[in-house]
Amino acid sequence: MPDQTEADMTGVEQRISPKPEVDAIGGRTLKPATLMMGHGYDPALSEGSLKPPVFLTSTFVFPNAAAGKRHFEGVTGKRPGGAEGLVYSRFNGPNQEILEDRLGIWEGAEDALAFSSGMSAIATLFLSMVKPGDTIVHSGPLYAATETLIARVLGKFGINWLDFPAGATREEIDAVLHKAAASGNVALIYLESPANPTNALVDVEAVAASRDAVFANHDAKPPIAIDNTFLGPLWSQPLKHGADIVVYSLTKYAGGHSDLVAGGVLGSKEQINTIRAMRNTIGTICDPNTAWMLLRSLETLELRMSRAGENAAKVCAWLRDQPQVERVGYLGFLAEGSTEGPEGRQADIYRRNCTGGGSTFSLYLKGGEAEAFRFLDALKIAKLAVSLGGTETLASHPAGMTHLSVADERKQALGITDNLVRISIGVEDADDLIADFANALAAI
Numbered sequence: 341m342p343d344q345t346e347a348d349m350t351g352v353e354q355r356i357s358p359k360p361e362v363d364a365i366g367g368r369t370l371k372p373a374t375l376m377m378g379h380g381y382d383p384a385l386s387e388g389s390l391k392p393p394v395f396l397t398s399t400f401v402f403p404n405a406a407a408g409k410r411h412f413e414g415v416t417g418k419r420p421g422g423a424e425g426l427v428y429s430r431f432n433g434p435n436q437e438i439l440e441d442r443l444g445i446w447e448g449a450e451d452a453l454a455f456s457s458g459m460s461a462i463a464t465l466f467l468s469m470v471k472p473g474d475t476i477v478h479s480g481p482l483y484a485a486t487e488t489l490i491a492r493v494l495g496k497f498g499i500n501w502l503d504f505p506a507g508a509t510r511e512e513i514d515a516v517l518h519k520a521a522a523s524g525n526v527a528l529i530y531l532e533s534p535a536n537p538t539n540a541l542v543d544v545e546a547v548a549a550s551r552d553a554v555f556a557n558h559d560a561k562p563p564i565a566i567d568n569t570f571l572g573p574l575w576s577q578p579l580k581h582g583a584d585i586v587v588y589s590l591t592k593y594a595g596g597h598s599d600l601v602a603g604g605v606l607g608s609k610e611q612i613n614t615i616r617a618m619r620n621t622i623g624t625i626c627d628p629n630t631a632w633m634l635l636r637s638l639e640t641l642e643l644r645m646s647r648a649g650e651n652a653a654k655v656c657a658w659l660r661d662q663p664q665v666e667r668v669g670y671l672g673f674l675a676e677g678s679t680e681g682p683e684g685r686q687a688d689i690y691r692r693n694c695t696g697g698g699s700t701f702s703l704y705l706k707g708g709e710a711e712a713f714r715f716l717d718a719l720k721i722a723k724l725a726v727s728l729g730g731t732e733t734l735a736s737h738p739a740g741m742t743h744l745s746v747a748d749e750r751k752q753a754l755g756i757t758d759n760l761v762r763i764s765i766g767v768e769d770a771d772d773l774i775a776d777f778a779n780a781l782a783a784i
């Protein structure tokens with residue numbers, strides 16, 4: 341929670357500071373799981389309330405006119421460093437600020453922002469970085485709405501794009517970045533790893549090295565942003581591997597209960613200030629109630645993700661031995677993967693950049709749509725719904741649902757076949773889930 345401000349007798353603002361944060365004890369730096377219970381919130385500032393209240397207000401009262409002016413100097417960028425206190429709820433609020441403080445901790449980010457959805461986070465990031473004539477270089481495929489936003493929406497405003505496949509080698513990334521750099525100003529390099537539904541991992545370290553080499557003689561290097569929704573923050577922390585900005589749909593694992601929609605962006609103070617200015621202008625911040633729910637979610641983030649990850653490892657190890665199963669596309673298998681060819685390169689990225697395989701995977705059944713539908717319709721625990729990262733197990737059919745409108749040729753190229761089922765494993769009992777899948781496979 342931000343410091344409150346008041347004026348002393350000289351009219352100079354003083355900050356009523358919350359109690360100093362305890363983030364280390366006896367030289368031991370406290371872990372994110374510990375800090376999620378209290379970081380950024382001092383009960384003494386809210387009547388001793390153990391949990392932060394939901395601050396339902398559209399605006400905040402200034403202690404005096406000079407303080408109001410000073411706040412606006414911060415908000416409008418007249419004075420660097422942003423607002424020193426709370427001004428108006430389109431800019432920020434106590435619940436959102438606590439959430440932002442805690443979000444940043446997971447990846448050791450300097451600063452973070454909360455948004456009304458993953459897509460409003462991504463759209464605000466793009467709007468804050470690009471202008472007509474610029475190029476966005478991105479890995480492919482991307483979340484469908486992100487691809488639409490880049491190609492169709494930003495395209496209308498004269499913004500160009502170039503892409504490379506998610507699993508690209510350093511040489512392939514170099515080639516695309518050289519081409520982009522030769523064609524004009526590259527405003528942003530935008531990645532998504534793993535790609536959905538191919539599961540291909542992007543080599544963030546190679547992208548960063550390529551960016552640094554290709555733009556070595558330019559005044560400014562384009563920042564690297566990455567959508568970390570599928571593996572973050574537990575199993576992948578791209579800021580440590582060369583990314584500058586990390587984007588989240590908090591709707592998924594971070595929210596984790598399939599009961600809210602929100603987004604987040606993490607990065608350096610400098611990058612976040614640029615993005616915050618756009619969010620202040622267009623109002624894509626999340627509401628206080630959603631922020632409060634996310635604070636509750638973050639308290640169990642590590643518990644939920646660990647359990648879901650363990651469940652997925654157990655379920656996938658079982659699934660791949662079943663006679664009705666053609667193949668299981670589960671990232672965790674890369675840990676034991678070969679070191680040869682494209683698969684070996686993916687295993688190498690996995691070992692360098694990931695600490696777990698997540699709990700969302702692709703199940704290719706023997707057969708086609710009819711077999712996939714019979715399997716889905718026979719599930720009793722897993723619910724038939726799109727989305728992922730919740731406490732409950734979900735299953736869907738990409739070819740017939742999320743990717744229905746994708747052209748057949750591109751579907752084939754992305755491996756979105758009629759026998760593909762996408763599964764997001766939750767925190768149920770793993771053996772109960774295996775019983776459910778066994779029953780559904782038998783029904784094929």
Ligand SMILES: *Cc1c(COP(=O)(O)O)cnc(C)c1O
Nearest residue numbers: 457458459483567569589591602
């Ligand atoms: C869901 C999702 C988004 C969009 O997030 P919303 O919260 O639905 O707006 C973006 N990227 C990825 C990888 C997603 O899974």
